[in-house]
Amino acid sequence: MGKQGWAVLFEAYAQKLIDEFRVPGAMVAVAKNGELFYEKAFGYRDREEQWPVNLDTVFGIGSITKSFSCVAIMQLQEQGKLSVHDPVVTYLPEFRTPDEEQTKAITIHHFMTHTLGFPPLPSLIPAMQRSLEADPTAADLLKAFEAQCQKPIDTFEELMAYIGDLSFELIGKPGEQFSYSNDAFGLLGAIVERVTGKSYEAYVKDHILQPLGMDRSVFHVEELGAVDNCAMLYTPKVQEGVREVLRAPLWWDSPSMRAAGFLKASARDMLQYAELFRTGGLGKGTRIISEESTAQMVTPHAKIDPLRSYGYGLGILPFSEGRTLVQHTGGLKGITAQMFIIPEEGITGILLTNMDDAPITDLTLGLLNSVFERPIDTQYATFANYEASLAELQTCTGTFKSGEGDEVKVRFDENEGKLVLILDKTELPLRPIEKDAFVFTRRGIDTVVHFVRNTEGEVKRFALFSRQLPKVEVVNA
Template identity: 25%
Template structure:
């Protein structure tokens, strides 16, 4: 799919000289990694300013039926979901219902870690920016998935952490996860470090529901998915699984592709269990760069999310990024002089990545159904080709 503005010197043809040649170069690159068996399926989309300029699928959505992947194929986006969770909180900030710099216990009095006097100081901003002091390996949010018996690595990690099945099965809500944090020891003082804690984002969902009085799932459907016309985006696992154009997920084992269990974990949805498409995610990126029209949030809120609040030391997964940091649900940094706001997602069989080049108003989406596919390399290649860097 390729769309262009006509007779507009500020449009796509102005921004991307020789666009067709660039697209051809990018497609040749994707076809090469497909031949090298470095992917099963890849769904990509590019946006510029307020429109989607390109979207295409490469490879297979399902190997058993040889079903092709498309820009409309529903796929797991995993931790990119965290930006949706932060967006929901910023809606409440705009309404004056949440102050980012107030302690979390002001809104969730039952929240605490093993040392209450320390965790009482954790602010909402620190929760969203992974600077609260939590360790990165709490694990509870991931192991409550209903299909854990099919995920051997998660099962082994549960045993290593010593979390019993009784404890795991007692988790039935966002609040239960928040209350579980009473067992957690902080690794550093709140606001004085950074550790990416995926479990903490279930607390974000709990915070939203307790302050707003409405379902986090319903809010996302009405105020993000419906509002942005993201018609093929859902939080419902069964809807994603049963859709005729939805992906299945693969690892590589014994020199062949092996299908793995479908990613599902509705109780812990804020950590990474939205299902979307490359086209829908492009609409989402466009809205997050719409500083003028406030389609999704006010400009000040968008920029608050995209501001770096902490430097990220472990950048092994984001090679070539300078000044890596983390905002509110978004990773930040510089790449060859370009301002980046982005996020990745990963799970058995899943790799996903979205990038906003905010000073150029360019968005790149890359969703895949094979965990060995290097989505960051694909996004870097797309960036290099589109912007001649």
């Protein structure tokens, strides 16, 4: 089947998803060995004005920004200005956790791999507070976090003070447990700033964006000037049982967490950036980081679940025979994005949308399956069943809640003899695949989850979507 054949199949699949979720606009672009070989724009960058999307339309990339922060750290390590194995307190002496010994033991490496031992904390909302207060669509979010938003977190120093004053239980010693931490990545920006004497944003612009010719990549869309071609933002809201997608023009921002997820970029620029991880650190004929640094970034340093691992600001998972998928997603209001690299095939790709909660995982897997001419519904991996004992299953029930506001319940279904996850009012059966690890299927996509026990064997946390949610109460079966 020629390119045209797979592209037709993918576009039909993608259009159906985009229509179902009412995604206003999306851009998909794939390169092979650095040459663009597929691009497709869907919908509009501005639905009301019907302005089209193209390769130069600027979208938010959310947490894909985290890999830029790690590139910056690797550059500074190459210059001898720091080592990833240095304790964080060397550069941020005011950084505190609930355990003084742990504080001293946390290194930059633990920040870059989300293994510092933090559960999800509520700090991102007060860190974005000023922009949320200006945004009518954020009223419900601000209300839900009213207790946490006594005052905005505007600086790195305020972020460290906020974390230092929080009472929370660490989930493990440094390096033991993976749980996604926006706080750690926000503070990587503070380390860059203190080591270089220039702002994080200026450093990234001078040492990554400009050398790569990424002139459509900015932290503030105002920097683009009159040329514009910038995506309007949209957010889905369920109102009286009906899902609507609302125009929501204001960009959320967080001065203390820009290093965690606030860069904006075009698809053309992002393909240029993804080249770093295909070529071993080269872009536009310029060496941005060394081959060794690039290799360290794509090394699976931390295990997320039985399928996925994490390098430095990049997720890593096997993809079919002998292929590795290096990738990261990003999401915030008006943003759902995914970047991927399959180094063995010379493939790089970017998917950008202008709505939060767009079905990016489905679109990416459908695209990869199409490119490699596999059935479009092929999963990333298949897992054999595991025979979990009744006692194992029954001890997993409970309510699990994170500081970021996510809450899920797990109950035991006596009739079916299985665990059920209640997520966004949807009941999803959990299929055991190994001890304490399960798979649920939603919209034909398998997601791996697992329970984390303490030394006494009690379930303390539930790992879902890369975050460990602490157990808050026992639910009767």
